[in-house]
Amino acid sequence: MFKLQAQAISIEYSQSVKNKFFTAVDQVSFNIKSSEFVVIVGPSGCGKTSILNAIAGLLPITSGKLTIDDKDITGPGRGEQPFIPTCSMVFQSPALMPWRNVLDNVSYGLELQGYSRQKRYQKAEKYLHLVGLSKFQQSFPHQLSGGMQQRVNLARALTVEPSLLLLDEPFSALDALTREYMQEELQRIWLEINNTVVYITHLIDEAIFLADQILVMSASPCTVKDIIKVDFPRPRSLDLKHQSEFNQLKNQIWNLLKTESIFY
Amino acid sequence: MKKNLFSLAQINGFVKDKQNIFIPLFSLTIFLISWEFICNLELINPLFISSPSRIFKAAIWLFKNGFLHDIKVSAIEYSLGLFFAIILGIPAGIYLGWYKTLELIFDPFITALYATPRVALLPLLILWLGIGINSKIAVVFLGCVFPILVNVMTGIKTVDSTLLKCARCFGANDFQIFTTIAIPGSIPFIIAGMRLAVGRGLVGVVVGELVASSAGIGHMMSIAGATFQTDKLFVGIIVLALSGYILTELLKFIEKKFERWRM
Ligand SMILES: Nc1ncnc2c1ncn2[C@@H]1O[C@H](COP(=O)(O)OP(=O)(O)OP(=O)(O)O)[C@@H](O)[C@H]1O
Numbered sequence: 203m204f205k206l207q208a209q210a211i212s213i214e215y216s217q218s219v220k221n222k223f224f225t226a227v228d229q230v231s232f233n234i235k236s237s238e239f240v241v242i243v244g245p246s247g248c249g250k251t252s253i254l255n256a257i258a259g260l261l262p263i264t265s266g267k268l269t270i271d272d273k274d275i276t277g278p279g280r281g282e283q284p285f286i287p288t289c290s291m292v293f294q295s296p297a298l299m300p301w302r303n304v305l306d307n308v309s310y311g312l313e314l315q316g317y318s319r320q321k322r323y324q325k326a327e328k329y330l331h332l333v334g335l336s337k338f339q340q341s342f343p344h345q346l347s348g349g350m351q352q353r354v355n356l357a358r359a360l361t362v363e364p365s366l367l368l369l370d371e372p373f374s375a376l377d378a379l380t381r382e383y384m385q386e387e388l389q390r391i392w393l394e395i396n397n398t399v400v401y402i403t404h405l406i407d408e409a410i411f412l413a414d415q416i417l418v419m420s421a422s423p424c425t426v427k428d429i430i431k432v433d434f435p436r437p438r439s440l441d442l443k444h445q446s447e448f449n450q451l452k453n454q455i456w457n458l459l460k461t462e463s464i465f466y
Numbered sequence: 467m468k469k470n471l472f473s474l475a476q477i478n479g480f481v482k483d484k485q486n487i488f489i490p491l492f493s494l495t496i497f498l499i500s501w502e503f504i505c506n507l508e509l510i511n512p513l514f515i516s517s518p519s520r521i522f523k524a525a526i527w528l529f530k531n532g533f534l535h536d537i538k539v540s541a542i543e544y545s546l547g548l549f550f551a552i553i554l555g556i557p558a559g560i561y562l563g564w565y566k567t568l569e570l571i572f573d574p575f576i577t578a579l580y581a582t583p584r585v586a587l588l589p590l591l592i593l594w595l596g597i598g599i600n601s602k603i604a605v606v607f608l609g610c611v612f613p614i615l616v617n618v619m620t621g622i623k624t625v626d627s628t629l630l631k632c633a634r635c636f637g638a639n640d641f642q643i644f645t646t647i648a649i650p651g652s653i654p655f656i657i658a659g660m661r662l663a664v665g666r667g668l669v670g671v672v673v674g675e676l677v678a679s680s681a682g683i684g685h686m687m688s689i690a691g692a693t694f695q696t697d698k699l700f701v702g703i704i705v706l707a708l709s710g711y712i713l714t715e716l717l718k719f720i721e722k723k724f725e726r727w728r729m
């Protein structure tokens with residue numbers, strides 16, 4: 203049984219021109235096992251975000267079958283009461299509420315589900331500790347650095363304890379050094395909670411460093427070009443990036459993506 | 467300790483030097499004394515520029531002879547107009563910002579009325595509502611409602627779409643998104659709208675009363691102006707200036723309360 207299954211899914215956007223549809227994702231299939239870390243790489247504009255939105259139930263698929271735990275995804279609010287989110291999303295921008303302090307931002311998901319203040323703070327504190335921001339509970343987002351804000355964003359997604367975590371280029375706004383540090387942090391956090399992760403990135407080395415499995419996508423419309431297994435032992439250290447096997451894998455993916463570049 | 471010239475607190479205007487109170491007070495005193503002096507020496511005809519002592523006397527006379535009633539009438543016109551503008555403008559702005567179709571329906575009217583100088587509607591309003599307080603309430607309302615409405619609408623429309631997605635993922639319903647994201651997110655816009663509204667409302671009251679009225683500060687001023695009573699005119703101007711000043715300070719105070727709601 204798979205955690206997440208996509209069978210020939212397509213996503214189309216209606217265009218302003220009458221009766222014209224733009225196919226963003228074309229017949230994509232993949233299977234993701236429970237507790238697997240899957241990274242999607244592909245050229246810009248190929249449709250990665252669209253796939254992630256469809257998984258989150260924010261965007262309908264136009265054909266095919268997309269299931270989480272063998273259940274069809276019908277929308278983000280699935281009508282079950284109480285609603286238990288199976289997935290949460292982390293986006294490129296932290297998108298925190300500037301009028302709430304860190305603790306209230308992080309416990310937002312639980313607040314929506316009607317948890318008592320005490321309970322949600324308890325969980326929020328736990329995940330703030332995990333991302334290393336225990337000292338900043340009472341701070342406001344504008345008082346934090348970009349990297350810290352992104353960690354709050356991550357903690358907010360983790361606090362609802364989703365069985366599926368979706369990350370859309372979460373670290374792309376960070377500088378190279380912070381980014382490497384965050385990759386290591388994410389791995390550490392994930393090894394601790396061990397849920398299923400779908401992660402989108404532009405950086406090949408980030409993909410290899412984090413992934414159990416890499417989906418290499420083609421340019422628009424998006425199709426799966428190759429699926430690459432990565433089985434370096436965990437926990438991986440950043441030194442891995444200098445090893446020859448790592449670089450071989452990097453070249454392999456680079457060659458796959460090279461021909462997809464819009465500039466090619 | 468070395469004074470940091472560019473400390474963040476100073477840039478944000480949080481720190482006020484105590485000295486700063488005395489400098490404007492001093493300049494004001496100098497101004498008043500020279501004004502009085504120029505008039506006493508009869509360098510300029512007091513009919514045109516009056517003088518502080520004459521204005522003071524006029525003020526006392528006015529307050530003994532029913533000026534308080536005029537102020538009350540103007541205040542009622544102003545506050546009722548503003549009140550209706552707020553209780554209508556904020557919900558309407560929220561609805562129009564949230565539902566695209568509603569916006570499309572009302573957009574031509576809002577744009578046209580927002581662009582028209584409200585005082586141009588005064589003759590019509592007086593025709594409909596008479597020269598009493600109703601026509602003034604209406605003109606204040608029209609002056610205030612659009613800045614509030616348009617700002618709230620913008621606030622609702624510019625809600626962070628990523629934040630919306632995040633809330634939807636957590637299973638938020640429309641009501642929750644409304645109360646936890648849309649409303650708090652538009653507070654700065656509501657305040658910005660209010661700030662515009664406060665000034666426009668004041669213009670509405672005065673112009674309305676100057677055009678046609680039976681009482682009010684503007685009414686007193688229009689009579690005083692027609693009979694060359696410069697001193698009384700100045701009393702009216704000062705009362706209006708003070709009201710504007712107090713209202714602006716009040717809004718600044720409210721704005722500070724919501725400081726951290728801004729980005
Ligand atoms: N709301 C929309 N309406 C119409 N077309 C859209 C919409 N969103 C995305 N698209 C189109 O779908 C395609 C895929 O977009 P998507 O955002 O999924 O790409 P992406 O792979 O995430 O790109 P990037 O790596 O740059 O973030 C793009 O060509 C885009 O033009």
Ligand SMILES: [Mg+2]
Binds near residue numbers: 251370
């Ligand atoms: Mg994207």
